[in-house]
Amino acid sequence: MRRIISVLMENEPGALSRLVGLFSQRGYNIESLTVAATDDPTLSRLTLTTEGDEQKIEQVTKQLNKLIEVVKVVDLTEGAHIERELMLIKVKATGAQRAEIKRTADIFRGQIVDVTPSVYTIQLTGASDKLDAFILALSETAILEVVRTGVSGIARGEKVLSI
Amino acid sequence: MELLSGGEMLIRALADEGVEYVFGYPGGAVLHIYDAIFQQDKVKHILVRHEQAAGHMADGYARSTGQPGVVLVTSGPGATNTVTAIATAYMDSIPMVIISGQVATHLIGDDAFQETDMIGVSRPIVKHSFQIRHASEIPAVVKKAFYIAATGRPGPVVIDIPKDCTLPADKFPYEYPAKMKLRSYSPPARGHAGQIKKAVDELVLAKRPVIYSGGGVVQGNASPLLIELARLLNFPVTNTLMGLGAFPGSDHQFLGMLGMHGTYEANMAMHHSDLILAIGARFDDRITNNVKKFCPNAKIIHIDVDPASISKTIIADIPIVGAVEPVLTEMLAILKQQGVNHPNAEAITAWWKQIHEWRAYHGLRYAPAAPGEMKPQQVVEMLYKVTGGKAIITSDVGQHQMFAALYYKYDRPRQWINSGGLGTMGFGLPAAMGCLFAHPGEQVVCITGEASIQMNIQELSTCLQYDLPVKILCLNNRSLGMVKQWQDMQYEGRHSHSYMESLPDFVKLVEAYGHVGMKITDPSQLESKMREALAMKDRLVFMDVYVDPAEHVYPMLIAGGNMRDMWLSKTERT
Numbered sequence: 163m164r165r166i167i168s169v170l171m172e173n174e175p176g177a178l179s180r181l182v183g184l185f186s187q188r189g190y191n192i193e194s195l196t197v198a199a200t201d202d203p204t205l206s207r208l209t210l211t212t213e214g215d216e217q218k219i220e221q222v223t224k225q226l227n228k229l230i231e232v233v234k235v236v237d238l239t240e241g242a243h244i245e246r247e248l249m250l251i252k253v254k255a256t257g258a259q260r261a262e263i264k265r266t267a268d269i270f271r272g273q274i275v276d277v278t279p280s281v282y283t284i285q286l287t288g289a290s291d292k293l294d295a296f297i298l299a300l301s302e303t304a305i306l307e308v309v310r311t312g313v314s315g316i317a318r319g320e321k322v323l324s325i
Numbered sequence: 326m327e328l329l330s331g332g333e334m335l336i337r338a339l340a341d342e343g344v345e346y347v348f349g350y351p352g353g354a355v356l357h358i359y360d361a362i363f364q365q366d367k368v369k370h371i372l373v374r375h376e377q378a379a380g381h382m383a384d385g386y387a388r389s390t391g392q393p394g395v396v397l398v399t400s401g402p403g404a405t406n407t408v409t410a411i412a413t414a415y416m417d418s419i420p421m422v423i424i425s426g427q428v429a430t431h432l433i434g435d436d437a438f439q440e441t442d443m444i445g446v447s448r449p450i451v452k453h454s455f456q457i458r459h460a461s462e463i464p465a466v467v468k469k470a471f472y473i474a475a476t477g478r479p480g481p482v483v484i485d486i487p488k489d490c491t492l493p494a495d496k497f498p499y500e501y502p503a504k505m506k507l508r509s510y511s512p513p514a515r516g517h518a519g520q521i522k523k524a525v526d527e528l529v530l531a532k533r534p535v536i537y538s539g540g541g542v543v544q545g546n547a548s549p550l551l552i553e554l555a556r557l558l559n560f561p562v563t564n565t566l567m568g569l570g571a572f573p574g575s576d577h578q579f580l581g582m583l584g585m586h587g588t589y590e591a592n593m594a595m596h597h598s599d600l601i602l603a604i605g606a607r608f609d610d611r612i613t614n615n616v617k618k619f620c621p622n623a624k625i626i627h628i629d630v631d632p633a634s635i636s637k638t639i640i641a642d643i644p645i646v647g648a649v650e651p652v653l654t655e656m657l658a659i660l661k662q663q664g665v666n667h668p669n670a671e672a673i674t675a676w677w678k679q680i681h682e683w684r685a686y687h688g689l690r691y692a693p694a695a696p697g698e699m700k701p702q703q704v705v706e707m708l709y710k711v712t713g714g715k716a717i718i719t720s721d722v723g724q725h726q727m728f729a730a731l732y733y734k735y736d737r738p739r740q741w742i743n744s745g746g747l748g749t750m751g752f753g754l755p756a757a758m759g760c761l762f763a764h765p766g767e768q769v770v771c772i773t774g775e776a777s778i779q780m781n782i783q784e785l786s787t788c789l790q791y792d793l794p795v796k797i798l799c800l801n802n803r804s805l806g807m808v809k810q811w812q813d814m815q816y817e818g819r820h821s822h823s824y825m826e827s828l829p830d831f832v833k834l835v836e837a838y839g840h841v842g843m844k845i846t847d848p849s850q851l852e853s854k855m856r857e858a859l860a861m862k863d864r865l866v867f868m869d870v871y872v873d874p875a876e877h878v879y880p881m882l883i884a885g886g887n888m889r890d891m892w893l894s895k896t897e898r899t
Contacts, residue, residue, distance in 0.1 A: 171509070172509055175456075176444060176454075176456070179445070179448065180448060183448050183449060187449045217640075220636065221633065221637060224632050224633035225633050227632070227633075228631070228633055230452070230453040230473060230507070230509060230510050231509055233509040
C-alpha cells in the first residue's frame with residue numbers, strides 16, 4: 163500500500179543524507195521525496211512516499227524516529243489528509259492540437275505558464291493520481307518533458323505536526 | 326572564562342567527561358590534538374599498532390565497564406581503519422566515541438591528502454555523527470556525543486574534526502555543559518504501566534514459560550533484577566550469546582545459551598513454551614531459525630529500550646518499550662504486591678521435569694578425544710576449572726567462540742566479551758587489552774583460534790609497551806573451523822580455503838614480541854601448563870593448544886527449520 167510519511171527534522175547539514183541512507187541501507191523504497199525548511203528555519207519538513215504493508219511501515223517509522231535529528235514522524239495515510247504535487251509539463255502544441263491541449267489543461271485546472279509557437283509549458287497541481295491522469299489524457303506523442311516535485315502532505319483538521 | 330584552542334578544548338572536554346583512556350594513533354590531521362594531549366596528564370593515551378585495534382580496545386573497555394570507550398585517529402586511512410571496529414560496536418550496541426581528524430575545512434572536497442568523507446563512510450554504522458565546523462562548538466558536541474552514545478540503546482558516535490578547528494593559536498572561551506537535552510532525542514525510560522501489568526498477568530498464568538534475555542540486560546545493568554524475577558517466578562532462563570553472564574551460568578535455573586549453537590534444553594524449551602519473556606534481546610536470525618516456524622504456541626512479551634527492535638522479526642503480543650531496569654523493577658513490585666500465586670504451579674513443576682529430561686538427554690556431551698589428542702571443549706572446560714570460573718573471557722569469532730560460550734560458565738555480567746552481532750575476527754586480543762585497562766590485576770583470558778589471532782596480532786607489541794598480562798588461549802586446529810564445519814555439512818566436505826598451511830611458530834612469534842609462548846600438544850600436560858601460564862601474573866602468555874581439527878560445534882539448528890530442529894552430533898539429529 164502507498165504511504166505518505168511526514169517527517170519534522172532538524173535543519174542541519176547531513177540530516178537528509180542520514181534519512182536517505184537509512185532507506186537504502188534497510189532496503190526500503192522511496193518513491194518521492196520533498197524537503198524544505200519550515201517557518202522555523204531550524205526545522206525541515208519532509209514528505210516521502212513509499213510502499214509497504216503495515217509491519218514494514220511500522221518498522222520504517224520506528225527507524226526514522228531513531229535518527230537523532232528526527233523530531234517527529236507521522237504516517238499521513240493513517241488519517242484524513244491533503245496531498246499535493248506540482249508538475250511542469252512541456253508539450254508539443256501546433257495546429258489544431260493547441261486548442262485541444264488548452265481545453266484539456268483547463269479541465270484539469272492547469273495553467274499554461276510558458277508559450278512558444280510550437281510548445282506549451284503547463285503547470286498542474288494536485289494529488290499524484292490527478293497528475294497521472296493528466297499525463298494519460300494528453301496524447302503520448304505530445305509530451306516533451308515532465309518534471310514533478312513529489313508529494314507534499316498535511317493532515318486535515320486540527321491535527322498539527324510541530325514540536 | 327578560560328581561553329583554549331580547539332585541540333585543548335577536546336582533551337579538556339574528555340577529562341571533564343571523566344574519560345580515563347583514549348585509544349589512538351597519531352597522524353597529520355590530529356597533530357594539534359596530540360600536542361594538547363602531551364601537555365596534560367588527566368587523559369591517558371594508549372598508542373596502538375593499528376587503528377582497528379584501538380576501536381576494539383575502546384570497545385572492550387566499554388563492554389567491561391559500561392562507560393563509553395574513546396578512540397582518537399587521524400583522517401583518511403586512520404579513520405577508515407576504525408570502520409570494522411565501529412560496525413562491531415554498532416551491532417552490539419556498545420557506547421563509544423570515535424574522534425577522527427579531518428583535513429582543514431577549506432580543503433574538504435578537494436581530494437586532499439589523507440581526506441576521506443568519514444561522516445559518509447561511517448553513516449550506516451553509527452548511532453550518530455558530528456562534523457565540527459568551528460572550534461567553539463567542540464565542548465557542546467563532545468557532551469552531546471557522550472550523551473547520545475551512552476543513553477537509550479547505546480552505540481558508537483563519530484566526531485570528525487577538521488585540522489583548522491584545532492589550531493593552537495585560535496583560542497576560544499571554554500565551558501563544558503553540565504547537562505544536555507536534545508529536542509529531537511529522548512530515549513525511553515519507564516515502560517507503559519498498563520502493558521507491564523498486562524505482562525505480569527500473563528506471567529503468572531503461564532504453564533511452560535521461558536525467560537529469553539539478551540545483551541540489553543547486561544548493558545542495562547539489570548542482572549540482579551533478572552535473577553530476582555526468575556527466582557520469584559521459578560522460571561527457566563536462557564541467554565543469548567550477548568546476554569551470557571546476566572544470569573549465572575552455573576545456576577540450576579539456567580538452560581544455557583539458545584539459538585544456532587544453543588543447548589538442546591534451551592532450544593527445546595523455547596520451541597515448546599507457551600510464554601516467552603524476551604528481555605533486551607532482538608530475535609535475530611541466529612536465534613529464531615525460520616521465523617515462520619518460530620515457537621508456534623508461545624505468547625511473546627518483549628521488553629526493549631529500542632522500539633524498532635520490537636516486532637521487527639517476531640511480532641510481540643505484549644510490547645513494552647523501556648529500559649530494562651525500570652521495567653523489571655516495576656514488574657517485580659507488582660508481583661510482590663499481589664503475591665506470586667501461580668494458578669498453574671503444578672504445570673510449572675511438570676515443565677521443570679520436562680526440562681530436566683532434555684538436559685539429561687544431551688547436556689553438551691561430546692565424543693572424548695582419541696588418546697594423545699585434545700578436544701577444544703575439554704580445553705575450555707579446563708580453563709574454567711583452573712580459573713575457578715572467575716576470569717574475564719574475551720573471544721574472537723568461529724568455533725572457539727562457540728566453545729567458549731558453551732563450556733565456560735559465566736556467573737556475572739560483563740565477564741564474557743565477544744563480537745556477537747558483527748562476528749569480527751581479530752576482536753579478542755584488543756578487547757582483552759581494553760578489559761585489562763579497565764580492570765588492572767584481574768585475570769583476563771582471550772580464547773582465540775590460530776586464524777582470528779593473526780588478524781590483530783600486531784597488538785602484542787602494544788601489550789609489551791603497557792605491561793598488559795593478557796593470557797591468550799589459542800585453540801589451534803590448523804583450519805578455519807567454522808567455515809570447515811559448514812563445508813563438511815553442506816558442501817560434501819570440500820574444504821575450499823578453510824585450512825592454513827605455513828602457520829607461524831607462535832611460540833617464537835610471541836617471544837619476538839617479548840612475551841612468553843607455550844606450545845601444548847600433550848593432553849596430560851594441559852592442566853599443569855595452563856596453571857603455569859596463569860601463575861605468571863605479570864606476563865603475557867600465549868598458550869598454543871593443538872586440538873582436534875575435525876571437531877564440530879553441536880547442537881546446531883538445521884537451517885529453515887524451527888528451534889526444535891537440531892543436529893546433536895555429526896550423525897544424530899532431532
